Amino acid sequence: MELFEQLKENISGKNIRMVFPEPMDSRVLGAAVRLKSDDLMEPILIGNKADIQELATSRGLNIDSLTIIDPENYADFDKMVTSFIERRKGKATEDQARTVLKDENYFGTMLVYMDLADGLVSGAIHSTGDTIRPALQIVKTKPGVSRTSGAFLMIGNRDSEKYIFSDCAININPDAQALAEIAVESAKTAELFGIDPKVAMLSFSTKGSAKSDEVTKVMEATRIAKELAPEFDIEGELQFDAAYVPAVATQKAPESSVAGQANVFVFPEIQSGNIGYKIAQRLGGFQAIGPILQGLNKPISDLSRGCNEEDVYKLSIITAAQSLMEK
Known part of the structure; x- marks a missing residue:
């Protein structure tokens, strides 16, 4: 469609870093590979590299050029824990932070908050609450906006x-x-x-x-x-x-x-x-494309669990376009 061709032109070559916390879902992995191949963004996959590679091989997908980060052995995990505790302003102990940040949605949202990524797309296998809760606790809503x-x-x-x-x-x-x-x-x-x-x-x-x-x-x-x-x-x-x-x-x-x-x-x-x-x-x-989450300081998008690969692809493009508007 002409609309998405325009959006793709807007984001192409901008090196937009997009977090995908659900790469073990074949719809998400397939969309991430396409987005990278089309030079639309730099996907960041959250999870175990061996497991993701196994799924990619079974699908005939080449993920060599994609960034994979495993929360279990992330080099800057301590720095992330400290940043999370500061952001939560006393609502999380260090032990609680270390536990919650092993969750892929919380981990991915922290990457966005710490400016290590520009946006996040989740919800293919997680509930809306699982996607939005970390966003509201970490990224939070814009000044003057009480809710997303x-x-x-x-x-x-x-x-x-x-x-x-x-x-x-x-x-x-x-x-x-x-x-x-x-x-x-x-x-x-x-x-x-x-x-x-x-x-x-x-x-x-x-x-x-x-x-x-x-x-x-x-x-x-x-x-x-x-x-x-x-x-x-x-x-x-x-x-x-x-x-x-x-x-x-x-x-x-x-x-x-x-x-x-x-x-x-x-x-x-x-x-x-x-x-x-x-x-x-x-x-x-x-x-119907969405839901597109509005009112957050950084773009976080929530897929429908009934989505297909094309839905993931298109919502990722929209999320990338949102990230350019925030800059």
Whole structure:
């Protein structure tokens, strides 16, 4: 697709170092080999070299040019332990640090935190919690952002059909402040993909057509989001048809600069977000890429455990592109 060709061009030859804590999964290993072969990044595999080599041989993959780090015999492990204890600010003893850093996700996240890598992609065999917990404890969220969130890039049959749906993966029922932060971070994610963000704060109400606490939350979130990032075009509350269909927008929100042309859709809670992106994916034929984690100081990405090698490949490219935006 044209979108990914552009992203690949942006990251190619930049020597972006990407951590893969799950190289014993053949999908991850295959994607890492492709990414290196395509000169898109420098994969760092976490695990036992002999075991990884055995899997590679069985798959007919050449991993000679890939970096492999085994936490069990890492030369700078003591330095990493000290850095982890400092970062956790008294919440971990040395013994606890030495134990937890043998976990590949914690170890890989520390490489990112210590600027020994630029990003991390995990989740093919680990739960979302196993991927996000180290990120929140070590990398942490950006100033002014209280929590991370998960966006999906939705791509239609034509490359021009690109939308951001969020939060569809992390926050079950965000309050108005959190929802506003999600909106701002989602607009930034849109820009990563060449989308000029027009952000719709979704509801079952458009401009006061219904009254409820749920509607009030979206209205308040819209107000906060506009204060946080006045440079972005953010509008709410809007029903999906008012946000997406120009004719409906003319009737329901005629003065809005977002209604009828929104391309970033912020759902009021995870239930509607998760249902919404899956309807677009399964009934609408859209490709759903993500979740793309937003709001962290360094890019950490969480794969679906049902992913295939191509999903790993593409999400790694997105994560690499995120790392360039952070520099």
